[in-house]
Amino acid sequence: MINLNWYPVWRRNFLVWKKLAIPSLLGNLADPMLYMLGLGYGLGGLLQAVDGVPYLNFLAAGTLAYSVMNSATFETLYSAFSRMHVQKTWEAILNTPLTLKDVLLGELAWATSKSLLSAAAIMLVIWALGLYADFGMTLALLPVALLTGFCFAGMGLAINAVSPNYDFFLYYFTLAITPMILLGGVFYPPSALPVWLADIAAWLPLTHAIELARPLVLGRIPSDILLHGLALIGYGLVGFSAALVLTQRRLLK
Amino acid sequence: MTSPLILRGLCKSYGGARVVDGLDLELEPGRCHGLLGPNGAGKTTTLRLALGLIGADAGTVDLLGYPMPEQAALARRKVGVVPQIDSLDPDFTVRENLLTYGRYFGMKGREIEARIPYLLEFSGLAGKADAPINNLSGGMKRRLTLARALVNDPDLIFLDEPTTGLDPQARHLIWQGLRRLIGQGKTLLLTTHFMDEAERLCDVISVLDQGRVIVRGSPRELIRQHIEPHVVEIFGDGLNEWKTCAISDPAAQRLSTLSSPAGGGGAGGEGFCRRCETAGETLFCYTDTPEIVVAELEAQPGLRYLHRPANLEDVFLKLTGRDLRD
Numbered sequence: 386m387i388n389l390n391w392y393p394v395w396r397r398n399f400l401v402w403k404k405l406a407i408p409s410l411l412g413n414l415a416d417p418m419l420y421m422l423g424l425g426y427g428l429g430g431l432l433q434a435v436d437g438v439p440y441l442n443f444l445a446a447g448t449l450a451y452s453v454m455n456s457a458t459f460e461t462l463y464s465a466f467s468r469m470h471v472q473k474t475w476e477a478i479l480n481t482p483l484t485l486k487d488v489l490l491g492e493l494a495w496a497t498s499k500s501l502l503s504a505a506a507i508m509l510v511i512w513a514l515g516l517y518a519d520f521g522m523t524l525a526l527l528p529v530a531l532l533t534g535f536c537f538a539g540m541g542l543a544i545n546a547v548s549p550n551y552d553f554f555l556y557y558f559t560l561a562i563t564p565m566i567l568l569g570g571v572f573y574p575p576s577a578l579p580v581w582l583a584d585i586a587a588w589l590p591l592t593h594a595i596e597l598a599r600p601l602v603l604g605r606i607p608s609d610i611l612l613h614g615l616a617l618i619g620y621g622l623v624g625f626s627a628a629l630v631l632t633q634r635r636l637l638k
Numbered sequence: 639m640t641s642p643l644i645l646r647g648l649c650k651s652y653g654g655a656r657v658v659d660g661l662d663l664e665l666e667p668g669r670c671h672g673l674l675g676p677n678g679a680g681k682t683t684t685l686r687l688a689l690g691l692i693g694a695d696a697g698t699v700d701l702l703g704y705p706m707p708e709q710a711a712l713a714r715r716k717v718g719v720v721p722q723i724d725s726l727d728p729d730f731t732v733r734e735n736l737l738t739y740g741r742y743f744g745m746k747g748r749e750i751e752a753r754i755p756y757l758l759e760f761s762g763l764a765g766k767a768d769a770p771i772n773n774l775s776g777g778m779k780r781r782l783t784l785a786r787a788l789v790n791d792p793d794l795i796f797l798d799e800p801t802t803g804l805d806p807q808a809r810h811l812i813w814q815g816l817r818r819l820i821g822q823g824k825t826l827l828l829t830t831h832f833m834d835e836a837e838r839l840c841d842v843i844s845v846l847d848q849g850r851v852i853v854r855g856s857p858r859e860l861i862r863q864h865i866e867p868h869v870v871e872i873f874g875d876g877l878n879e880w881k882t883c884a885i886s887d888p889a890a891q892r893l894s895t896l897s898s899p900a901g902g903g904g905a906g907g908e909g910f911c912r913r914c915e916t917a918g919e920t921l922f923c924y925t926d927t928p929e930i931v932v933a934e935l936e937a938q939p940g941l942r943y944l945h946r947p948a949n950l951e952d953v954f955l956k957l958t959g960r961d962l963r964d
Contacts, residue, residue: 473724
């Protein structure tokens with residue numbers, strides 16, 4: 386990202402989003418909010434404190450990470466695929482001085498931006514309902530969301546590059562996203578899993594994101610910050626590099 | 639002035655198939671160039687190579703003085719492209735499409751805004767600035783695509799089948815625009831399947847087949863060099879009987895070269911036609927002396943005919959054959 390050539394691509398997506406900002410925001414928010422409030426109050430009423438806090442407080446960080454993941458994933462799968470494959474927006478851009486790398490960087494930055502917005506919306510709810518222990522620490526959720534958004538945007542662009550149609554994304558959801566939601570620690574602490582399963586779950590990108598986000602909501606400094614941060618960056622970089630090569634092969638051969 | 643685009647010995651293969659095979663092309667500045675060829679002849683690949691979107695297996699591309707694809711970003715600052723497939727932004731209005739596209743060239747918002755009235759006037763879309771794309775007709779969309787390609791005031795404009803799918807009114811509007819651009823000294827490189835379009839607009843035509851340029855010249859030169867000046871198209875119920883009779887009557891030698899296989903031209907100059915071709919139910923007679931053929935046909939009540947001057951399409955079909963390519 387030495388130059389800012391990608392910025393017009395980001396700006397194009399922003400301008401389109403601006404036109405539909407309200408329904409888009411509501412759509413982004415409604416799903417995680419329903420999970421958080423429905424499960425938080427509903428299940429939370431049946432549960433003892435989890436990790437020493439009410440279940441709703443426990444669920445907040447998981448919801449934030451899950452929402453960031455979803456936001457970046459949907460943007461780089463369905464929306465980016467529409468621009469690349471259906472509307473031929475990328476091909477139009479490639480006829481200008483911009484390169485495919487600029488296009489993909491713009492998409493990466495845009496998807497990350499959108500996931501930050503999702504994080505901010507969940508943070509507002511966390512603040513409004515007082516689900517946090519230390520306000521200052523909750524601000525550190527933003528850089529966590531940035532890394533998480535980057536991670537899933539990079540991976541999503543790689544999936545987008547090899548997808549023949551919209552239906553293909555279902556594989557990614559079934560094989561990657563849903564397992565992460567169920568095993569990554571959104572709904573319960575990883576310690577609740579049998580050791581062998583917890584060992585597998587520890588490798589999932591979403592687990593790393595939640596390992597960073599949850600302590601921050603509960604008022605503790607996360608442990609192994611460097612490990613989790615580098616894991617998110619690593620997954621994102623591998624995904625984005627693959628996206629560069631695979632999209633090049635798809636569009637410019 | 640130097641040539642805005644020079645292609646030398648260009649080769650590009652896909653999976654063992656040579657799509658572009660030793661292609662040479664040099665554009666003259668300020669002229670409209672046509673790139674004609676049947677489907678699969680390598681037109682679109684040639685355009686993509688010229689734009690530096692893909693790299694050649696062999697050969698060189700020089701676009702506005704820059705080697706491709708290494709310096710593609712620099713060269714494309716002064717290039718406009720009208721792609722074959724509509725790629726306008728459906729979420730934007732006409733103005734927003736132009737603004738957004740201009741920004742890809744690094745232009746400032748104010749700079750683009752200042753150019754928009756001209757672009758709208760040029761494309762006959764004045765008053766449509768705030769119209770959503772989905773409210774535009776097919777012709778309007780094509781004109782907007784042309785306007786979009788001009789946002790950066792390019793020296794060289796690539797047009798890939800700019801009028802495919804348009805009604806005659808819309809085609810004529812596009813042609814007017816292209817003539818204006820030629821008048822402004824822009825260089826155009828146009829691919830089309832409409833031979834009348836190429837004949838009307840192009841100063842120089844290159845016919846591509848199997849990845850290389852097989853002939854090059856002005857439309858008039860090509861017609862003069864490659865084909866007889868007149869064509870009589872003959873069709874109707876009695877065609878086969880008449881044809882057989884005409885061939886088997888040695889005294890008359892009426893259709894002297896008809897006995898050669900369809901599509902193969904005869905060298906003989908005597909008889910009605912220098913060359914005949916059968917395509918489906920129609921017989922094409924290429925001749926210098928249409929009067930004799932017409933007089934003979936007037937005596938055949940079962941046959942209908944169309945006598946017309948030879949055109950670029952006749953040249954194209956002669957050079958690339960009548961077989962379907964895809």
